[in-house]
Amino acid sequence: MSDSLRVLGIEGTAWAASAAVYDSETDSTYIESDAYQPESGGIHPREAAEHMHGAIPQVAEAALSHARELAAANGGDGDAAHGADEASDGSGDPPIDAVAFSRGPGLGPCLRIVATAARTLAQTLDVPLVGVNHMVAHLEIGRHTADFSDPVCLNASGANAHLLAYRNGRYRVVGETMDTGVGNAIDKFTRHVGWSHPGGPKVEAAAEDGEYVDLPYVVKGMDFSFSGIMSAAKDAYDDGVPVEDVCHGLQETIFAMLTEVTERALSLTGSDELVLGGGVGQNERLREMLSEMCAARDASFHAPEPRFLRDNAGMIAVLGAKMYAAGDTVPIEESAVDPDFRPDEVPVSWRENAGRPLVSQEPPERTVDGAEAVVTVDRAAGVVTKRRIQKTYRHPTLDARLRRERTAIEARLASQARRVGVPTPVVRDVDPYTSTITYEYVGDRDLRDALSVERVRAVGRHLAAIHAAGFVHGDPTTRNVRVTGPGTDRPGQTGSETSRAGSNASPVDGEPTYLIDFGLGYHTDHVEDYAMDLHVFDQSLVGTASEPEPLRAALRGAYREAGDERVLDRLADVEGRGRYVGE
Ligand SMILES: C[C@@H](O)[C@H](NC(=O)OP(=O)(O)OC[C@H]1O[C@@H](n2cnc3c(N)ncnc32)[C@H](O)[C@@H]1O)C(=O)O
Ligand SMILES: Nc1ncnc2c1ncn2[C@@H]1O[C@H](COP(=O)(O)OP(=O)(O)OP(=O)(O)O)[C@@H](O)[C@H]1O
Numbered sequence: 001m002s003d004s005l006r007v008l009g010i011e012g013t014a015w016a017a018s019a020a021v022y023d024s025e026t027d028s029t030y031i032e033s034d035a036y037q038p039e040s041g042g043i044h045p046r047e048a049a050e051h052m053h054g055a056i057p058q059v060a061e062a063a064l065s066h067a068r069e070l071a072a073a074n075g076g077d078g079d080a081a082h083g084a085d086e087a088s089d090g091s092g093d094p095p096i097d098a099v100a101f102s103r104g105p106g107l108g109p110c111l112r113i114v115a116t117a118a119r120t121l122a123q124t125l126d127v128p129l130v131g132v133n134h135m136v137a138h139l140e141i142g143r144h145t146a147d148f149s150d151p152v153c154l155n156a157s158g159a160n161a162h163l164l165a166y167r168n169g170r171y172r173v174v175g176e177t178m179d180t181g182v183g184n185a186i187d188k189f190t191r192h193v194g195w196s197h198p199g200g201p202k203v204e205a206a207a208e209d210g211e212y213v214d215l216p217y218v219v220k221g222m223d224f225s226f227s228g229i230m231s232a233a234k235d236a237y238d239d240g241v242p243v244e245d246v247c248h249g250l251q252e253t254i255f256a257m258l259t260e261v262t263e264r265a266l267s268l269t270g271s272d273e274l275v276l277g278g279g280v281g282q283n284e285r286l287r288e289m290l291s292e293m294c295a296a297r298d299a300s301f302h303a304p305e306p307r308f309l310r311d312n313a314g315m316i317a318v319l320g321a322k323m324y325a326a327g328d329t330v331p332i333e334e335s336a337v338d339p340d341f342r343p344d345e346v347p348v349s350w351r352e353n354a355g356r357p358l359v360s361q362e363p364p365e366r367t368v369d370g371a372e373a374v375v376t377v378d379r380a381a382g383v384v385t386k387r388r389i390q391k392t393y394r395h396p397t398l399d400a401r402l403r404r405e406r407t408a409i410e411a412r413l414a415s416q417a418r419r420v421g422v423p424t425p426v427v428r429d430v431d432p433y434t435s436t437i438t439y440e441y442v443g444d445r446d447l448r449d450a451l452s453v454e455r456v457r458a459v460g461r462h463l464a465a466i467h468a469a470g471f472v473h474g475d476p477t478t479r480n481v482r483v484t485g486p487g488t489d490r491p492g493q494t495g496s497e498t499s500r501a502g503s504n505a506s507p508v509d510g511e512p513t514y515l516i517d518f519g520l521g522y523h524t525d526h527v528e529d530y531a532m533d534l535h536v537f538d539q540s541l542v543g544t545a546s547e548p549e550p551l552r553a554a555l556r557g558a559y560r561e562a563g564d565e566r567v568l569d570r571l572a573d574v575e576g577r578g579r580y581v582g583e
């Protein structure tokens with residue numbers, strides 16, 4: 001943003017009636033908020049809308065009068081960037097350049113009130129309207145305040161929980177909750193024990209006095225779910241486990257899950273920058289785990305200050321200013337709200353680059369810091385040693401349990417997959433005490449660096465085969481598939497071999513496509529679990545390929561030929577599930 005800009009932002013997706021002014025010249029943000037506090041239970045959409053109705057005009061007026069003061073201090077605003085037009089009420093230059101508002105996701109009745117207020121203000125002041133995606137705003141405020149160029153973002157808010165990474169002009173959802181948002185999950189537990197809304201801060205305070213208890217830990221690749229852990233937490237409380245202990249176990253487990261998937265997203269995208277967004281991001285323990293995880297892998301971590309984490313109009317104003325500067329405004333007649341507005345639906349008009357080209361050179365001897373393990377590759381000797389290292393961010397009991405279980409299951413499922421005809425590296429040795437597996441070296445690069453339709457089809461067939469045998473891989477990403485030979489669809493690739501091959505090159509005939517890293521796999525006969533496996537792989541294609549669509553079609557086509565049609569039907573369900581519903 002070269003010219004100086006002032007943008008009014010309005011937010012009201014759920015509980016925060018909020019208005020803000022972002023002033024680009026001083027890079028300062030003034031925020032005025034009025035929170036809705038339910039008398040009992042969780043957020044009631046109708047009550048929340050009534051709150052917005054009363055509070056939005058007031059917070060907007062407070063923000064506008066701040067903008068007027070800024071304009072007056074700037075010498076009555078002779079400054080061209082703020083427009084020479086008279087406002088339609090004849091009161092002189094408008095004190096702002098644009099009105100930005102949260103268009104979604106959120107509660108429909110609340111969104112409509114905010115949108116109406118924003119349209120009216122834009123018309124009265126005769127300035128353009130900017131429609132902002134609330135989730136993208138949670139991310140961009142972190143990128144803005146950290147001055148990171150291309151971070152991964154963990155959005156940990158009430159109604160949502162997802163990982164976003166920028167690729168080809170969109171923020172891609174590379175991982176997300178399969179059921180409720182993280183804050184809503186915590187709030188449901190606190191309602192069960194009779195605490196008032198919001199529950200997050202109360203769990204944080206109670207956890208301080210509690211001891212760790214084991215609760216179900218559910219991650220599937222970069223997706224995760226909270227329903228199992230929430231019912232177990234309620235049961236534990238009903239069975240008389242002290243509430244402080246349940247709170248402690250809840251935080252340790254839920255936040256370790258979020259930290260683990262975030263680390264996997266950093267590893268998959270090759271990014272070394274992380275930003276946190278959303279109201280749950282105010283939690284100290286979550287921030288501590290994320291910052292410890294980042295420090296251990298030399299990544300930079302940034303959490304904006306709390307006023308920018310919880311719902312607030314400051315983030316709407318900041319992103320609104322970037323969008324306005326890029327000419328990304330919306331005519332009033334096209335400014336309808338969208339309660340299910342997903343972040344990946346937004347064309348990112350305000351960023352220039354297409355995202356970092358992922359690196360792909362593979363030296364003969366190397367040590368890979370995977371998300372979970374240190375993998376030492378000795379190509380000459382043909383062996384790979386994978387040691388699951390201690391994750392200090394996790395509670396030691398949970399950490400020991402996960403490493404032990406995953407090492408055992410990984411070795412076992414790799415062998416079982418091979419028995420049903422799926423290429424996997426031969427397991428040479430397993431040491432449960434040091435959580436170490438020694439494998440045969442296979443392939444010469446990760447699928448991520450050599451994506452092609454044929455190889456993706458092979459993965460589709462392999463997944464169908466293991467599902468037919470009654471288990472899932474659990475984390476089938478483009479980094480957990482090893483291939484041989486050239487071929488890539490990724491721009492920015494170096495090396496003559498790959499550039500000669502061009503896009504969609506076929507694998508060398510007869511070269512196997514190996515599945516590795518079965519540590520998150522398990523035995524199951526549920527169609528839902530098989531569909532999740534496909535979903536995880538599909539998401540990783542979206543996150544890593546420059547042209548994912550032909551590859552996604554290839555995955556489905558191959559699975560349709562080799563596997564059970566019901567799994568593909570369920571995949572469509574999984575993808576269609578709206579996750580932005582209020583409580
Ligand atoms: C769509 C939008 O309206 C929605 N907004 C939202 O959920 O409000 P947000 O301010 O981002 O997050 C509120 C949640 O954040 C939790 N929370 C607040 N402080 C917390 C803390 N110290 N520890 C854990 N959770 C906390 C609350 O319990 C509540 O569930 C969203 O972003 O998903
Ligand atoms: N048997 C093998 N042969 C060749 N390379 C391998 C083998 N096993 C692992 N690698 C290499 O090491 C990398 C990390 O291995 P792996 O995925 O098992 O570790 P991880 O810590 O679980 O990683 P992540 O959780 O990020 O998937 C792989 O992406 C691959 O490049």
Ligand SMILES: [Fe+2]
Nearest residue numbers: 157158278311
């Ligand atoms: Fe939010």
